[in-house]
Amino acid sequence: MHRRALLATLTAATATTAFGAFMSDAQADTPDLENTLYLDLSYGRVVIQLLPDIAPLHVARAKELARKGFYDGIPFHRVIEGFMAQGGDPTGTGTGGSDLGTLPAEFTRQRRFLRGTVGAARTSDPNSANSQFFIMFAPAPSLDGQYTIWGQVISGMEFVDKIKRGAGGSGMVTNPDKIVHMRVAADVKG
16 A cells, blocks of 8 residues: 555646656747747748847847837848858948947857847957847857857748848848848737
8 A cells, every 4th residue: 555655646646746757848939039030031921039138239229129120121141052141331332330239249159140030240359349230040159259240030031031142242231121020029900
C-alpha cells in the first residue's frame, strides 16, 4: 500500500511538473506586444520581436519613431540579394535619418546575424546609428559584434523575401518598395 501511495504521489508530481512546464511554454509563446513591431509591407505583415535586453536604446528609438509614424512610406533603398534589405532613411539615399540624433553602439556576442535578424545601419563610426535598419536575408557572421542587433523577424519573412532587389554591388533600388506602416503591436487595436 505504501508503494501505491508513493507511486500516486510521484505520478501527481510528474503531471504537475509537466503541466507547469507546458504552461510556461505557452506563456513564453505569448508575444510581449510592447516589444513587438508590426512592419506592414504591400505583400503582408512582418512581425518583429524587439530585443530590449540586448539593445535598449535602439529598441526605444525604433518604438519612438514607429509611434510617431516616422517609418510610414519610407523606402527600402538598399537591397542586396542574399544579404539584406535596408530602410529607415526618409531621403531614400542612405544618408538620411531622423532628427533625434545618433545612438551609441550596443554590440553583443549573445546573438548572431542570422536570417531575419534586424540590425541598426550606421556609417563607419560605430556610434552613428539613427533610424536606418536592415533585415537579413541570410546569415552574415562578418557582422557579428560589429553592428547592433535590436530585433528578430518571428513571422512574415516570406514578405521580406519579396522586397524588390537593387542593382550592382551597392544594392541601390530604383522605384523601391516602401514601408506601408510600422507600429508597436501594443498600440494596434483589433
